[in-house]
Amino acid sequence: MTDWKLPWKASCLCGQVQIEISAPPISTMACHCRDCQKLTGGAYSLTFMLPADGFTAEGETEIGGLHRENLRHHFCTHCKNWLYTDGFAEGLVNVRPTLLEDPSWVVPYAETYTSERLPAAQTGAVLSFETFPSDADFPAIVEGFTKHGSRP
Numbered sequence: 001m002t003d004w005k006l007p008w009k010a011s012c013l014c015g016q017v018q019i020e021i022s023a024p025p026i027s028t029m030a031c032h033c034r035d036c037q038k039l040t041g042g043a044y045s046l047t048f049m050l051p052a053d054g055f056t057a058e059g060e061t062e063i064g065g066l067h068r069e070n071l072r073h074h075f076c077t078h079c080k081n082w083l084y085t086d087g088f089a090e091g092l093v094n095v096r097p098t099l100l101e102d103p104s105w106v107v108p109y110a111e112t113y114t115s116e117r118l119p120a121a122q123t124g125a126v127l128s129f130e131t132f133p134s135d136a137d138f139p140a141i142v143e144g145f146t147k148h149g150s151r152p
């Protein structure tokens, strides 16, 4: 019932950073905020929220984006692909599901910052938040995803 078919392989555009995911995400999210639009060059960002001990990255990475101490965006040094983010919560890392070898099954369970959503950007998310969800909203996001989130 909860066969996640782990581990999952992922990589940056040029392949110099190889990622392995060995624990299931606690949620999958889409963010429509202006920062994510600029960071991705796309309409929104996609995120796996993962336990940090279920994630490894091999290859050289560097910090990019806004260089915030509590929100560290890691990029490949060669192709400059945005890979993952840490520093925002102990024991968690946010990884871009678009880097997966097979992202064909990924549907975000929650979407954030719909107040800044581009008119054509539809994500299929079950839960929508006008800005970023509060700490009080997270249990429902995690529980809903655990029961009903998309699987490979």
Ligand SMILES: [Zn+2]
Binding pocket: 012, 013, 014, 015, 016, 017, 076, 077, 078, 079, 080, 081
């Ligand atoms: Zn690369």
Ligand SMILES: [Zn+2]
Binding pocket: 031, 032, 033, 034, 035, 036, 037, 045, 113
């Ligand atoms: Zn965002």
